[in-house]
Amino acid sequence: GAVVSQHPSRVICKSGTSVKIECRSLDFQATTMFWYRQFPKQSLMLMATSNEGSKATYEQGVEKDKFLINHASLTLSTLTVTSAHPEDSSFYICSAGETGHTGELFFGEGSRLTVL
Amino acid sequence: GENVEQHPSTLSVQEGDSAVIKCTYSDSASNYFPWYKQELGKRPQLIIDIRSNVGEKKDQRIAVTLNKTAKHFSLHITETQPEDSAVYFCAARNQGGKLIFGQGTELSVKP
Numbered sequence: 235g236a237v238v239s240q241h242p243s244r245v246i247c248k249s250g251t252s253v254k255i256e257c258r259s260l261d262f263q264a265t266t267m268f269w270y271r272q273f274p275k276q277s278l279m280l281m282a283t284s285n286e287g288s289k290a291t292y293e294q295g296v297e298k299d300k301f302l303i304n305h306a307s308l309t310l311s312t313l314t315v316t317s318a319h320p321e322d323s324s325f326y327i328c329s330a331g332e333t334g335h336t337g338e339l340f341f342g343e344g345s346r347l348t349v350l
Numbered sequence: 351g352e353n354v355e356q357h358p359s360t361l362s363v364q365e366g367d368s369a370v371i372k373c374t375y376s377d378s379a380s381n382y383f384p385w386y387k388q389e390l391g392k393r394p395q396l397i398i399d400i401r402s403n404v405g406e407k408k409d410q411r412i413a414v415t416l417n418k419t420a421k422h423f424s425l426h427i428t429e430t431q432p433e434d435s436a437v438y439f440c441a442a443r444n445q446g447g448k449l450i451f452g453q454g455t456e457l458s459v460k461p
Contacts, residue, residue, distance in 0.1 A: 266447055268447075268448070268449065276453075277451045277454050278394070278439070279451075280448060280449070280450060283447070293351075329449065331447070337399070337401070338382075338384065338396065339384075339443070339449050341394055342393065343392075343393055344391070344393050
């Protein structure tokens, strides 16, 4: 299957700082990518849909000014957690599917964020 | 909005028995239904999927059934083995592309 790579896999930061997570589709183009957050022993919750060349669309309850998404190319989307706080500590994971296909989505490895 | 309900949240079976996990979805436009196995700290791993034009699909010990009218789909694992122990998620994807996950089922297979 197609490959989605996410970086970094783990990051520890101080409260108040910003953290950027990258999501790349390595062997296909992705007009749309999706960002999820997963707290321990919980499900994957969709945060936002990243659209190449336009603004991301956020799910209800997700602060767009806190979670900045940029999708500048067909193979790269970034999620920036701004002014991170301990409650933002979570497992963030991206996914993408081939443009024009509405089937399987491919997941990145995930990024474990710990805010001290 | 879209919603996917999954039951049970935990399931314990004896090795060799069958396990069944059930999900319902709210968006009738959903057309793709994958099932994932997730190990702690890892990305979800696709184990089987089904599209809305198919009622049943089987892959060795794993099968999925879909009832579009009732908007529910189920995962069946036969001859369970201890290595099947994990958290399983169902999901539904609509024509808008969003993939919404169920709450997850922690399956424990006792030897």
